Amino acid sequence: MFNRILRTVFVIGIAFVACGSREGAKQSALVDFTLPSIDGGEYKLSDFKGQVVIIDFWATWCPPCRNSIPAFIALYEKYHEQGFTILGVSLDNDEGALRQYSAQMKIPYPVLIGNNDIAKAYQVSGIPKTLFLDKKGEVRKTQVGFAPELEVQFDQLVDQLLKE
Numbered sequence: 001m002f003n004r005i006l007r008t009v010f011v012i013g014i015a016f017v018a019c020g021s022r023e024g025a026k027q028s029a030l031v032d033f034t035l036p037s038i039d040g041g042e043y044k045l046s047d048f049k050g051q052v053v054i055i056d057f058w059a060t061w062c063p064p065c066r067n068s069i070p071a072f073i074a075l076y077e078k079y080h081e082q083g084f085t086i087l088g089v090s091l092d093n094d095e096g097a098l099r100q101y102s103a104q105m106k107i108p109y110p111v112l113i114g115n116n117d118i119a120k121a122y123q124v125s126g127i128p129k130t131l132f133l134d135k136k137g138e139v140r141k142t143q144v145g146f147a148p149e150l151e152v153q154f155d156q157l158v159d160q161l162l163k164e
Contacts, residue, residue, distance in 0.1 A: 030139055031121040035089065035112040038099050043087060043110050046137070052079070052161040053133040054086040054154075057114065057124045060101040061092070065128040068146040069105050075158055076109045082162050083135075089114040091127060130154075134161050 034044040045055070056072060058065035076086050086109040092098045095113065102111045122129070132141040132154075141157060143150065 030133075030137065031118075033118055033121070035114060035118065038090075038095070038102055038111045038113065041110075043112055045087070048085060048087075048133075049137045050083070050135055052084045052135060052158060053137075054084075054158070055122075055131040055133065056086060056088045057091060057119065057122065057127050057129040058088060059091045059127055060094075060097050062127050064146045066101075067148070068128050068130075069107065071146075071148075071151045071154065073105070073108060074151075075154060078155070079158055079162060080108075084158060084162060085109060087112055089118060091115075091119055091124070132157055132161065134164060 030045075032044065032046045034042055036042050045053075054072065054075070056068070058068070060066065072086050072088070076084070088107065088109060088111045090098050090111060091114045098111065098113070118124075122131070126144050128144070128146050130143045130146075131139050132143075134140050140161060143154075
């Protein structure tokens with residue numbers, strides 16, 4: 001009798017966890033956004049459907065973020081004409097520092113002014129956080145952190161996604 005009760009509790013527990021997991025997946029689904037850019041425009045994520053997109057959450061005060069910028073510039077310059085873009089979503093509090101750094105680095109892709117709402121919606125708990133979206137707008141890879149050895153993997157992934 002005790003084993004039957006234990007099994008029933010176990011099955012209910014598994015069902016509860018499974019339902020909770022599905023609910024968590026809904027909450028972590030990709031959220032469309034419209035954000036202002038440092039160039040005065042506004043960018044809406046859904047406008048890039050049909051392109052391969054990197055969303056890079058970063059800040060000027062973050063050393064790994066700063067280290068990733070040259071790699072992203074190189075990717076953008078290599079693949080932009082093939083239907084690829086990067087949306088650099090800054091989580092800086094100092095817009096002046098963001099503008100200065102972006103100009104200094106000559107960042108060619110849109111640098112967007114992020115906020116706490118977008119960081120929460122995308123579950124950004126550490127930066128840099130980089131999402132690779134395919135042409136359908138589906139997340140194919142998420143990378144938290146940056147190291148120079150990732151540059152080759154990023155290049156290969158963008159190339160693969162463009163060919164799909």
